[in-house]
Structure formats: structure tokens, C-alpha cells
Amino acid sequence: MSESYDFLFKFLVIGNAGTGKSCLLHQFIEKRFKDESNHTIGVEFGSKIISVVNKMVKLQIWDTAGQERFRSVTRSYYRGAAGALLVYDITSRETYNALTTWLSDARMLASQNIVIILCGNKKDLDADREVTFLEASRFAQENELMFLETSALTGENVEEAFVQCARKILNKIESGELDPERMGSGIQYGDAALRQLRSPRRAQPQGTQECGC
Ligand SMILES: Nc1nc2c(ncn2[C@@H]2O[C@H](COP(=O)(O)OP(=O)(O)OP(=O)(O)O)[C@@H](O)[C@H]2O)c(=O)[nH]1
Numbered sequence: 001m002s003e004s005y006d007f008l009f010k011f012l013v014i015g016n017a018g019t020g021k022s023c024l025l026h027q028f029i030e031k032r033f034k035d036e037s038n039h040t041i042g043v044e045f046g047s048k049i050i051s052v053v054n055k056m057v058k059l060q061i062w063d064t065a066g067q068e069r070f071r072s073v074t075r076s077y078y079r080g081a082a083g084a085l086l087v088y089d090i091t092s093r094e095t096y097n098a099l100t101t102w103l104s105d106a107r108m109l110a111s112q113n114i115v116i117i118l119c120g121n122k123k124d125l126d127a128d129r130e131v132t133f134l135e136a137s138r139f140a141q142e143n144e145l146m147f148l149e150t151s152a153l154t155g156e157n158v159e160e161a162f163v164q165c166a167r168k169i170l171n172k173i174e175s176g177e178l179d180p181e182r183m184g185s186g187i188q189y190g191d192a193a194l195r196q197l198r199s200p201r202r203a204q205p206q207g208t209q210e211c212g213c
Contacts, residue, residue, distance in 0.1 A: 005049050005056040005190035007180070009169055010080055011162070012110065014102050015087030016095040017066030020121040023152035024087065025063045028162055033153050040065040042073045050159075052166045058190060059083075059162060078109035082178075082186030083116070083165040088136075090120045090149060091128040096136065103143060111186065113178060117165045120149040123156055 013021045017039060026034035029046045044063040049056055062081075064074035084106055088095040099118070106114055118140045120131065133149060140147035146164055150157040172178040173187070180187040 003049060003058065005058040007055060007170070007173075008058045008060060008188040008190055009082040009166060010186040011059050011061040011165070012078060012081045012084040012106070013061060013063045013087060014074075014084055014106060015066055015119075016089070016092075016098050016102075019066060019087045019089040019092070019095050020152045021063055021066065021085075021087050024085065024119065024121060024150065024158055024161070025061055027152045027155050027158045028061075031155065033155075039067055040070075042070055043077050048162075050163060050166065052163055052170055055170060056190070057166050057170070059166065061162075075105065075109055078106060080184040080186045081106075081110040081114055082169050084110065084114055085119050085161055085165065086116050086145065087119045087121050088131070089122050090131050090136075091122055091125050093130040096131045099139065103145075111184060113172075114186075115146075115165055115168045115172070117146040117148065117161050119157075119161050120147070121152060123149040123151040124153045 013025055015021055022037050022040055022044065023034045025046050029048050040063060042065055046061045046063065047059060049058045062077045064077060086099065086102055086106065088099055106116060118136065120136050137147050146168065148157045148161050148164070150161055152158060169178065169187070173180060178187065179185060180189060
């Protein structure tokens with residue numbers, strides 16, 4: 001059976017190795033914690049259809065390896081991404097300090113209009129925290145990012161991160177700020193949206209003719 005959706009968005013999950021990117025994707029798709037997570041080699045892929053403001057949106061998500069040695073491979077997947085989860089680990093200042101590099105890569109290689117949500121992951125490890133919520137939310141504000149603290153372990157805010165990012169993209173489409181038909185937008189119309197675009201024809205009373213202009 002074919003899947004029905006209004007839009008397809010290409011998403012990236014980026015950030016340092018060990019921040020929990022693969023676990024976030026697994027929690028989002030499978031709704032459970034990935035017990036044994038090895039370093040990602042190159043990129044992994046997942047997809048899911050979600051409902052956002054009355055639209056069905058298919059997210060096509062590329063989970064990239066955080067390790068430096070895969071950087072040239074992962075960079076080649078940035079092109080044409082509509083949204084990204086930029087992940088750091090709240091218990092590791094090193095992963096937070098690396099955010100500016102990830103951010104400039106995403107804006108340069110994906111698209112200037114890419115919608116990014118900053119995710120401070122491992123929220124469940126509050127006792128080992130090295131980065132405060134306030135500090136990260138200031139960074140997010142300064143860099144025009146949305147921001148959430150997440151836990152791939154408990155599932156807290158994981159679905160929200162993907163949904164908030166998708167909602168912002170939809171808002172930008174509706175306001176005309178993003179054009180799905182622009183090459184490299186990372187957005188495609190799904191069959192449901194195409195059916196809707198065609199539906200005025202079907203609704204035409206029998207015996208009448210459409211103007212061909
Ligand atoms: N406590 C806790 N541990 C987590 C969480 N998310 C991930 N982990 C652990 O962090 C480690 C790294 O998780 P991964 O998802 O493999 O990290 P990654 O960012 O995909 O790493 P690379 O593939 O190397 O880029 C694993 O041991 C996970 O079990 C979380 O929310 N809370």
C-alpha cells in the first residue's frame with residue numbers, strides 16, 4: 001500500500017560523536033531507547049510520517065557520523081536539507097564548544113534557509129551537567145535556532161524536537177518564505193498534496209469544460 005502524505009522534508013541529525021544522535025533517531029522512530037549504540041559509520045537513514053498542523057509530513061532523516069574521520073562523507077549529505085537537529089551532550093562542554101563549526105557547515109553546505117533545532121541531549125544526566133540550560137538557550141537565540149533539552153533514554157522532548165522543526169518549515173512554506181519548488185529546498189510535495197491540488201478539476205460539474213488557459 002502506498003503511503004499518503006502532503007510533504008516530504010529532508011532532515012539531518014548532526015553534532016559531535018557520542019552525543020546521542022543515533023539514539024535520538026531510534027527513539028523517534030521506534031519509541032524506545034537503543035540499548036547498544038555503536039559509532040555511526042558514514043550515515044544511517046530513517047523515515048517516519050508525522051501529523052503537523054493538519055498536514056501529514058514524511059521526514060526523511062539522515063543520521064550522520066560525528067567522528068572527524070567521516071566528515072567528508074557526511075558533508076556530502078547536507079545538500080538540500082530542509083531541517084536539522086544539531087545535537088550536543090549537556091554533560092560534555094567539548095560537544096557544546098563544537099556547535100559553531102557544525103552550524104557554519106550546515107548553513108554553508110545545506111541551505112541558508114535550513115531550519116535548525118538545537119538539542120541538548122542526555123537531559124536525564126542532570127547531575128553530570130556541564131552546560132546550563134540558560135547558556136545554551138542564549139546561544140540558540142543569538143544564532144536563530146530553536147532549542148530543547150532532550151533525552152533519548154527517557155524519550156523526553158524527542159518527538160517534540162522533530163515536530164517543532166517540521167512545524168517551523170510548514171509555517172515558512174505557508175508564509176511564502178520557503179518555496180518547495182525551489183531546487184535544493186529539501187521539500188517535496190507528497191501524493192496527498194498533489195491530489196488536493198488536482199481536486200478542483202475532479203469537483204467540476206459534469207458537462208462543463210475547464211478553461212485551458
Ligand atoms: N544517559 C543517556 N545516554 C544516552 C542518551 N543518548 C545516547 N546515550 C548514550 O550515548 C552514547 C552515544 O550514543 P549514540 O547515539 O551512538 O551517539 P552518536 O551521536 O550517534 O555517535 P556517532 O554515531 O559516533 O556520531 C551511547 O552509549 C548511548 O547509550 C541519553 O539521552 N541519555
